[in-house]
Amino acid sequence: MTKALSISQLHKTYGNGFKALKGIDLSVNEGDFFALLGPNGAGKSTTIGVISSLVSKTEGEVSIFGLSLDTDRVAAKKQLGVVPQEFNFNQFEKVFDIVVNQAGYFGIERSVAMKSAEKYLRQLGLWEKRDNPARMLSGGMKRRLMIARALVHEPKLLILDEPTAGVDIELRRSMWQFLQEINAEGTTIILTTHYLEEAESLCRNVAIIDHGTIVENTSIKALLKTLNRETFILDTREAMTNDPIVEGYELACIDSHSMEVDIEKGQSLNELFAVLSDKGIHVVSMRNKANRLEELFVNLVAGRKSVKEGNEQ
Amino acid sequence: MTIQEQWIALLTILRKEIRRFTRIWVQTLLPPVITMSLYFVIFGALIGQRIGQMDGFDYMSFVVPGLIMMSVITNSYSNVVSSFFSAKFHHSIEELLVSPTPNYIILSGYVLGGVARGLTVGFVVSMIAMLFADIPFHSVGVTVAIVALTSVLFALAGFINALFASTFDDISIVPTFVLTPLTYLGGVFYSISLLPEFWQGVSQLNPVLYMVNAFRYGMLGISDIHIGVAFTGVGLVTVALFITALTLLNRGTRLRS
Ligand SMILES: Nc1ncnc2c1ncn2[C@@H]1O[C@H](COP(=O)(O)OP(=O)(O)O)[C@@H](O)[C@H]1O
Ligand SMILES: [Mg+2]
Numbered sequence: 001m002t003k004a005l006s007i008s009q010l011h012k013t014y015g016n017g018f019k020a021l022k023g024i025d026l027s028v029n030e031g032d033f034f035a036l037l038g039p040n041g042a043g044k045s046t047t048i049g050v051i052s053s054l055v056s057k058t059e060g061e062v063s064i065f066g067l068s069l070d071t072d073r074v075a076a077k078k079q080l081g082v083v084p085q086e087f088n089f090n091q092f093e094k095v096f097d098i099v100v101n102q103a104g105y106f107g108i109e110r111s112v113a114m115k116s117a118e119k120y121l122r123q124l125g126l127w128e129k130r131d132n133p134a135r136m137l138s139g140g141m142k143r144r145l146m147i148a149r150a151l152v153h154e155p156k157l158l159i160l161d162e163p164t165a166g167v168d169i170e171l172r173r174s175m176w177q178f179l180q181e182i183n184a185e186g187t188t189i190i191l192t193t194h195y196l197e198e199a200e201s202l203c204r205n206v207a208i209i210d211h212g213t214i215v216e217n218t219s220i221k222a223l224l225k226t227l228n229r230e231t232f233i234l235d236t237r238e239a240m241t242n243d244p245i246v247e248g249y250e251l252a253c254i255d256s257h258s259m260e261v262d263i264e265k266g267q268s269l270n271e272l273f274a275v276l277s278d279k280g281i282h283v284v285s286m287r288n289k290a291n292r293l294e295e296l297f298v299n300l301v302a303g304r305k306s307v308k309e310g311n312e313q
Numbered sequence: 314m315t316i317q318e319q320w321i322a323l324l325t326i327l328r329k330e331i332r333r334f335t336r337i338w339v340q341t342l343l344p345p346v347i348t349m350s351l352y353f354v355i356f357g358a359l360i361g362q363r364i365g366q367m368d369g370f371d372y373m374s375f376v377v378p379g380l381i382m383m384s385v386i387t388n389s390y391s392n393v394v395s396s397f398f399s400a401k402f403h404h405s406i407e408e409l410l411v412s413p414t415p416n417y418i419i420l421s422g423y424v425l426g427g428v429a430r431g432l433t434v435g436f437v438v439s440m441i442a443m444l445f446a447d448i449p450f451h452s453v454g455v456t457v458a459i460v461a462l463t464s465v466l467f468a469l470a471g472f473i474n475a476l477f478a479s480t481f482d483d484i485s486i487v488p489t490f491v492l493t494p495l496t497y498l499g500g501v502f503y504s505i506s507l508l509p510e511f512w513q514g515v516s517q518l519n520p521v522l523y524m525v526n527a528f529r530y531g532m533l534g535i536s537d538i539h540i541g542v543a544f545t546g547v548g549l550v551t552v553a554l555f556i557t558a559l560t561l562l563n564r565g566t567r568l569r570s
Contacts, residue, residue: 053410053411054411054569055569055570073413074314082411084407092336097329098408101325104321104326105414106322107414109321149408
């Protein structure tokens with residue numbers, strides 16, 4: 001299958017010596033709706049910066065639809081539309097001009113550019129505002145203006161960096177719907193977010209980035225399943241010779257006096273202990289197995305809660 | 314990108330640049346016109362009468378070419394320096410950096426924008442000057458060629474200034490401490506033959522002197538320096554600045570982290 005994006009061993013060390021990316025490997029299939037998920041400072045924007053030629057890489061390879069940024073940068077750029085995290089248009093320019101000019105920078109003839117700009121400004125509900133200077137738009141409108149600008153040259157890959165940060169719930173839903181529509185029409189979409197919920201409602205596949213490395217790269221379904229499961233380590237008084245069989249649980253011995261068990265969140269443990277006692281096995285202590293992904297998400301969720309609930313500690 | 318696509322990109326940048334300075338014409342076009350009109354009234358009509366002739370022309374006619382050149386220089390420079398620096402400062406330059414537009418087109422677009430403003434101001438100021446002075450236009454070819462070349466040169470210099478600048482102060486330092494002194498001492502207001510020999514020599518190191526004199530030659534037919542030398546020098550500096558600006562742009566100096 002064609003890869004819309006493939007990144008291998010990408011490293012980025014900033015001028016001040018800070019290592020923001022430490023060997024990222026990532027590949028996104030054509031047609032996918034992909035989430036790059038990670039806490040603040042993980043390296044999401046840096047990764048997108050490299051893909052969009054705004055940040056120079058230190059090491060590694062990036063290609064867009066098989067076109068390498070090293071050897072085919074011009075062709076690669078034509079396949080790509082980017083919606084950055086921060087507003088980056090001239091606030092005094094008119095909405096319509098911003099979108100039409102962007103098409104011009106892609107070498108699209110003005111009459112064609114104007115039609116394309118109209119199409120996307122209408123779809124994003126900005127057509128009425130076309131003659132306003134960009135600074136007169138609300139935050140959500142500015143975000144949508146950047147989406148229209150990113151799409152005006154009809155890229156096959158659209159990357160959005162935290163597109164719904166600071167956008168209210170209502171608008172967020174309509175933006176999600178718009179993105180789902182253009183994905184259904186064939187545009188590959190990658191978005192970064194630090195909301196698991198957003199990735200969950202939109203995306204099929206996900207990569208999780210933390211401290212400049214990819215921690216996990218899987219489907220959303222598999223991720224949710226992993227997150228919904230806890231692993232416990234049980235220490236037993238009696239020595240065990242082989243894995244005890246308990247229906248409904250997956251047990252695995254670690255050594256003669258301890259075993260590992262996966263428990264769905266909310267599943268009762270009483271039954272497990274009862275069956276084990278019947279078999280003459282007594283559990284003397286029990287602890288959680290540390291799971292980096294789990295910890296990451298506890299942090300993500302905690303971070304989100306404290307944002308939502310204001311100054312609660 | 315094909316040549317056709319590059320041409321479209323160039324026109325897009327140029328159109329945007331022209332829109333920018335016409336949209337804020339009160340800040341960009343009006344002030345030089347007012348300043349120059351004041352110069353004409355004061356130096357030409359009021360003080361000029363007392364100064365008498367310079368190089369065989371009345372002082373007003375002598376000073377007009379210098380003043381026009383001065384406004385072309387400042388406006389070409391400041392258009393590019395402020396437009397490109399604000400694009401960098403507000404990150405709208407990223408619109409171009411993510412696009413396939415090659416760097417030499419980006420550079421040419423901004424430079425032509427500066428030239429458009431420099432020449433527009435130069436033209437308006439010339440029209441006003443005609444009301445005050447009698448200009449014989451010795452050689453229209455030389456006049457147009459030198460003013461265009463000078464405008465390109467200073468637009469390029471403004472671009473390089475903007476590339477290195479990281480604060481708004483950085484874009485006013487060069488105009489204040491370099492450009493203004495060079496222009497005022499570049500034979501705008503006097504013929505260097507009035508200076509002691511030593512200062513004549515020093516003046517010849519000032520590039521603005523060559524531009525002003527070549528321009529004055531085009532308008533009046535008089536010059537302190539050789540016209541061929543002026544064109545060669547200005548041409549070489551322009552090429553050097555273009556190569557410098559393009560190299561910096563290719564390296565992504567102060568544009569890409
Ligand atoms: N220009 C820069 N110079 C130095 N460090 C930077 C620069 N930009 C980002 N960083 C650092 O790199 C890390 C990753 O940043 P970023 O990619 O913006 O993270 P994210 O988008 O995931 O929040 C952060 O620690 C940030 O402080
Ligand atoms: Mg970010």
